[in-house]
Amino acid sequence: MSQALDLARQTLLDAPGLSESSLSQVMDKLLSRQVDAADVYFQYSRLESWVLDDGIIKEGNHSIEQGAGLRAISGEKTGFAYTDTLLLPQLLHAADAARAIAHAGQSGRQAIARRDDLPQLYAPINPLESLSEDDKLALMRKLDAVARAADPRVQQVTVSLVAAHDTVLVINDSGELAGDVRPLVRMNVSVIVEQNGRREQGSSGGGARRALDFFLEEERAIGYAQEAVRQALVNLEAIDAPAGMLPVVLGPGWPGVLLHEAVGHGLEGDFNRKGTSAYSGRIGEQVASKLCTVVDDGTLPERRGSLSVDDEGTRTQHTVLIENGILKGFMQDKMNARLMGMPETGNGRRESYAHLPMPRMTNTYMLPGDSDPAEIIASVDKGIYAVNFGGGQVDITSGKFVFSANEAYLIENGKIGAPVKGATLIGNGPEAMNKISMVGNDLQLDSGVGTCGKEGQSVPVGVGQPTLKIDEMTIGGTAA
């Protein structure tokens, strides 16, 4: 049984009046040329967002997006068209445009078959309705009050709350029909503090594939407000960061953005099929220190980066990317797996029906090691301890990657010292991974805040890692 599939059928087929036979008609049209693969992706998304700023509920927005993307693949060629009208004539018209990529031919008809074997990693609920409007806004006001009460130096507080309800249905060329209902909630608190004319900011948040009560459990959201203020106050005391090569200790959790940039993107199947990644053709080689085992796991229940089924109807999985430093595998969508003769890994993802799927990460993290985090810091004479990061970026071809610390400290004689201003760290993926000399026993996943961009498409992802030490990386500070 699949409750999510039934809900997806109701929303995306029954509501606009599409029957199973109209679905077959569309697939027949898509497949009436010599195509190797084809699919149709139906989507209906509702999103609600609220912003508290300046002490008042300033903005609210409600958004509905719907449509269907139709794709036909012939060899390495892909034809794609979409429509935001879920009616048979528009779908047939889009099918006609998408299939033009392939030569004329005729393939067999497919019966529609339900995929009922998929796990449900999150409840198929509508999080927009999981809390009353009054309760949503009361929570936001409470975070504003908590942040302002935390310290008199707090000047500005902005609280945002977003709830998304995404319903998708995928039918592929074998006639398999898979559906998913994907809740996603996110809150964020950012503050500006001021002391003697110096202003700094701090920001914290979290999210999950859950109802909004996620934020009420264990006073989770209140923790965001306290954490944002703490970070901003730390930055008020920050001195110039050093410039040059130093040992770096990364804290657990969100600093795992290191793995996302230094390893993750370079192991996506499309870049490796095309031979454009610094990791291309290196399966079986040592690409990281022996202490490193890195996985991508789309099956973690209720995590922001998880999916019960990917956007091509493939079940997500736990994929070992690097095991004890040896490169084991890539993240694949259907097309790249087929062209490379490798297994599908359930990493075919897309921003929406209006975008083509490609191999993307889900939750990417490093498994814990043996070291006590305190021992790792004590092992550094002079270096940097970085615990919070903004975004990062990678050039997958040269392997160069950056990530920007926004909370970091000097380490002097094995002890955490003064906080330093935000600085960009730069390195080469395989080189930096080989310089990991200690891995902590304190694996943490991030709080559910990650968004990854690739070729203009954004998708929610997760990262995680234990505390770890990189023997040297270039720190982009200003202090010589």
Place this chain on the structure above:
Amino acid sequence: MSNQEMGHLQQVVADLLDEAKKQGASSAEAGVHAQQGLDVNVRLGEIETIEHTNDHGLGVTVYFGQRKGSANTTDLSPEAIRETVAAACRIARYTSEDPAAGLAEAGLMASDIPDLDLNHPWQIDAQGAAEIALECESAARDFDARINNSEGAGVHTQNSLFVYGNTHGFVGGYPTTRHSMSCAVLAGEGEQMQRDFWYTTSRVPEKLQAAAEVGREAARRTVARLGSRKIKTTECPVIFRADIAPSLLRSLFGALRGASLYRKASFMLDQLGESIFPDWVIIDEDPHLPQGLSSAPFDNEGVATQHRKIVDTGVLQSYVLDSYSARKLGMQTTGNAGGLRNTRIDSTGESFEELLQRMGTGLLVTELMGQGSNPVTGDYSRGAAGFWVENGEIAYPVEEITVAGNLRQMYQDLLAVGADNDIPGSVDTGSWLIRKMTVAGN
């Protein structure tokens, strides 16, 4: 896009505003757009993807006195119009009374809407686009024997139509086109593999750079990176090449936005009337540039856009405001709802070679990586790649380094802006020579 479609979008806006009034809103504004396009990508001499794009969207903001709500959807049906307005009205029941909320003042609405020559559809089909992309990629691959792989070349064309209206009675809309071509290739030498790209964008298909030239430039840039190495950590003068220099102006514009200022989240707070650059610097905004990539006769609130100076003789003349942030700051909107339009900084006249000569020994930055610029403090630290310059000559390519400083100091330390910009973009600038920055490497 046809007149008929324009008429349809105008009707949708009128229906949205009528519906908003019917549902009790005291005022409202609405925008509707439709977009159609074609993206064709080729790789290694074969077509890789053909994508037909086709989007619609409408958005409405309603005001009940000083409370506001908004909603949007991809569905333009009459039923969706009613539901979207109802969703916005429901939101407005919960938002707070905000004295600064509301439409821009009626007297500021654009009254005559100049034709800025932004609509030049490209009569091209997938096959035609593929032929151009193939020519572009093959020029890149034939440029140098060290070009050994490709991410491909793409041709993109898009026709858009957009209508905005509000309950002051303002309604305006116009069609625009945008076309582009891009190419990215790889080069290898020894163990090293490098990638770079080049692109061209225009409102007018005939004004795109020639396909072969785009390909050759992508290849030229890629090959030039081979042999890149790290350098020692140092302080030195830095040139930001013309194609990446716009990011330094965009950081300034972000800090001048009203929303950053009233939240005190800006490193340009209280700088109006102050010298933020050397006295030769002039930066202006020209929203009416014919065929301009960011040209617009009115802003996202219907306010007439105007040519004006943002910085004159190095002194900050104007913030970047919409009506909301203007009211928060006790000022008047600058017609920048939706952001700045075409901007430019005057050059000091040097050619690129003259800039290198003037720098003598230092770093030429041609690529920036990561975010690394703090909008509140102006602290700046970004990943970089480029070339080491000795005695005014390019010595060798460099990578895996950072450049760091503080934007306020970097603006004061601007020594020259080259006359070397040949890329018409929405931020028009030559290369920047900055007196001194910290470069971190080995």
